[in-house]
Amino acid sequence: MPRVTTKGQVTIPKEIRDALGIEPGDELAFEETDSGYTIRKEEPTTAEGDDPFEKYRGSAESDETMPERMRRLRGEYPRDVDDETDEDADSEVEA
Template sequence: MSATLTTKGQVTIPKAVRDLLGLTPGSKVDFVRNAAGDVVLKPADTTVPHSRFAQFRGHAGQGMSTDDIMALTRGDG
């Protein structure tokens, strides 16, 4: 398959490729150069990096004092 580059540097990804990669409007993609020098289109990794606060997201946690919470946010705990 081929696509035409516009004057703005844009291309339309063919539907068969979008379907194969599971791309939908708003999807992010990465362009990666492999060992052979080819540029490969991949869905971008959109996972959020693990945070030391992730286990507390959405609730305050019972039994923690203000001092405990402050120590946690400072990295002391």
């Protein structure tokens, strides 16, 4: 059975965290009911109560797939493998 610490903290059992989808950093809401309180995971919001991701919606629209975008952002795509000649490869081995 979880206990409340002197700082008012309590560990939520793993089974409950998994069932509610609670992860570190998530915000929770406690709501009073006739029989006690309920706990639920809150959606992320800004201080004004807005969706913090709204301004980014649609900004990544592209015909590229996600793996293609990630390769391009990492500088891995397109990867030029034909640029190195045999002569360049030989000089690297000798050096």
